[in-house]
Amino acid sequence: MEWFVFVAGAIICLAGAIGVVTSENPVHSALSLVGTLFGIAVLFIAQDAEFLAAVQIIVYAGAIVVLFLFVIMLLGVDSSEDIRVEPLSGQRTWAGVAGVLLAGGLVCVVWFGQTTGARSTAARNDPNLPNVTQIGRLIFTDYLWAFEITSVLLVIAVVGAVTLARHRHEALVDEPPADEIPAPAEEVAS
Amino acid sequence: MILGFDPLLGGHVGLVVVLIVLVKAALTLGICLIATMLMIWFERKIISDLQNRIGPNRAGPWGILQTLADGLKVILKEDLIPDKSDRLVFRLAPVLTMVPAFITFGLIPLGGDFSDGKGGAVHMFGHDTFLQLANPDAGVLVILAMSSIAVYGVMLAGWSSGSKYPLLGSVRASAQMVSYEAALGLSVLAVVLVSGNGGSGLGTLTTNGIVNAQAPWGWNLWVTGLIPFVIFSMAATAELNRPPFDLVEAEQELVGSFQTEYSGFRFAIFYLAEFLNAVTMGAIIVTLFLGGPAGPRIIGPGWLWGFVWFFLKLIVILYAFVWTRASVPRVRYDQLMDLGWKVLIPLSLGWMLLLVAIRVGSDAGWNPFLTVAIGAATMAAGYGTLNLAQRASRRNRELEGAID
Structure with missing residues (x-):
């Protein structure tokens, strides 16, 4: 059963990932990305991490990709771009080298590392308590400092995005409502 | 895998359990579709009463079969796909509007015996079970997740039509729905905050747990102090794109917005999804704020009263939706954004x-x-x-x- 769920989730993830890279239309790429995110959510649920699965969908599929799509629609980038011209010279070669290295590293880790199949003890999973309760307790006790630091990081990103957007404003004559401009930049930055 | 804390799945999962789950799934789907059909009729009838008209009165008694007749007619119509459209996304979009609403409906406790500390479990065929399709651990979060991906249908429908008014509509839709989600989530947070399961001191996110915490009279409507209820109802109306927040389809400005290029069966799916979403959102409000199926058992078996209370409360909420639609004029777009960002979000945050x-x-x-x-x-x-x-x-x- 678990094997079946894993294979189904992995197929959704990989198909989505390939779709993101190969689609010529940016909207199709964004939709493939949603597919990948859903596949990952399925894998989270198979690992009993229901909270992560729900948050994955709320934050990534429900907010970030929606904002991607919003920007794509607003800017009207709905025709396929000419992808033969490289914006940075030699980019494709270096990307290929990095990809091969990463794939090799991953294969090495899986090949030479020892996978026992046992669950990690670091997470201290208590089968009697709901998953959400445990995550909540950990975040607000042991990992409170990391949690708060992350929120400070987000605030900095928001302020930075607003500042950047303010400066560009002066050139615009017919500006869209102010609510809509900083949002995509802020999400990308975070 | 934990499929939620339903006592049905706690023990040995045999053939009977699988059958019960299948029957529950079929029943949920059936209730969903029938409720949508009746909702369309209900809305048209109430609106016509409020506007001194007669409304549908030909098909069946009081015109109750009008939706069925409309559905048959629309299926027989030609299904157009515009030349300039993105064909794949154009076909996908109507389905994407409907699926989240169906999934959300599966998480709503439709009935159950919440009297005398039974926690909503009902005994049938030798097993205890909740009268809801699924009760996942992350309950309310799943509802929020579904409401956050509901925007895709409208957005993609508008974009893929390849014409101007639908595109404007879908840009409006994405901005509006993303904006009001924050207020929606924050008012749900208030509910989660007050929903603990008794002595253990643990909070709960499951829909069953939230209803159980409210039984019999501790409704979140007054436990959270009315404000989250008001904010949630307004944000829900905006999420549903219902008047007075129906800027997305505003016929006078955008023709019909994202639906403009749709016809035949695909248009019917949009129409169905709109009312299905209304029913689902009403059911969520009943679950979160009005105690769901919890209520006093007057006479007879307890499980029966769960259904009675749930559907009574649901009808009241849906009537309120229709009443609002008939009474309040549409807001302007800047008013909509001001209300969402400058009033609802700060207020719900402060109240929390x-x-x-x-x-x-x-x-x-x-x-x-x-x-x-x-x-x-x-x-x-x-x-x-x-x-x-x-x-x-x-x-x-x-x-x-x-x-x-």
Whole structure:
């Protein structure tokens, strides 16, 4: 059963990932990305991490990709771009080298590392308590400092995005409502 | 895999259990579709009464079969796909509007015996079970997740049509639905905050647990102090794109917005999804704020009264939806954004902090009146500061000449 769920989730993830890279239309790429995110959510649920699965969908599929799509629609980038011209010279070669290295590293880790199949003890999973309760307790006790630091990081990103957007404003004559401009930049930055 | 804390799945999962789950799935789907059909009729009938018209009265008694007749007619019509459209996404979009609503409906406790501390479990065929399709651990979060991906259908429908008015509509839709999701989530947070399961001191996110915490009369409507209910109802109306927040389809401005290029069966799916979403959102409001199926058992078996109370409350909420639609004119787009960002989000955030303060205060033994007074004063100060900031930024923009 678990094997079946894993294979189904992995197929959704990989198909989505390939779709993101190969689609010529940016909207199709964004939709493939949603597919990948859903596949990952399925894998989270198979690992009993229901909270992560729900948050994955709320934050990534429900907010970030929606904002991607919003920007794509607003800017009207709905025709396929000419992808033969490289914006940075030699980019494709270096990307290929990095990809091969990463794939090799991953294969090495899986090949030479020892996978026992046992669950990690670091997470201290208590089968009697709901998953959400445990995550909540950990975040607000042991990992409170990391949690708060992350929120400070987000605030900095928001302020930075607003500042950047303010400066560009002066050139615009017919500006869209102010609510809509900083949002995509802020999400990308975070 | 934990499929939620349904006692049905706690023990040995045999053939009977699988059959019960399948029957529950079929029943949920059936209730969903019938409720949508009746909702369309209900809305048309009530609207016509409120507008001194007769409304549908030909098909069946009181015109109750009108939706069925409309559905048959629309299926027989030609299904057009515009030349300039993105064919794949154009076909996908109607389905994407409907699926989240169906999934959400599966999480709603439709009935169950919440009297005498039974926790909503009903005994049938030798097993205890909840009268809801699934009760996942992350309950309310799954509902929020579904409401956050509901925007895809409208957005993609508008974009893929390859024409101007639908595109404008879908840009409006994405901005509106993303904006109001924050207020929606924050008011749900208030509900989660007050829903603990008794002595263990643990909170709960499951829909069953939230209803159980409200049984029989501790409805979140007054436990959370009315404000989250009002905010949730307004944000829900905006999420549903229903009047007075139906900027997305505003016929007078955008023809029909994202539906403009749709016809035949695909249009029917949009129409169905719109009302299905209304029913589902009404059911969520009933579950979160009005105690769901919890209520007194007057006579006869307890499980029967669960259904009775749930559907009575649902009809009241749906009537309120229709009533609002008939009474309130559509807001302007800037009014919509101001309401969402400058009123609903700060208010729901402040109210949640007030609830937190009261909660902490009752644990630490502070004077409750003093806690509320200081909390209210802080909120007022925060609102004043926000107002000042808004005024200052408005004046700055006037000086820059951005607005006149």
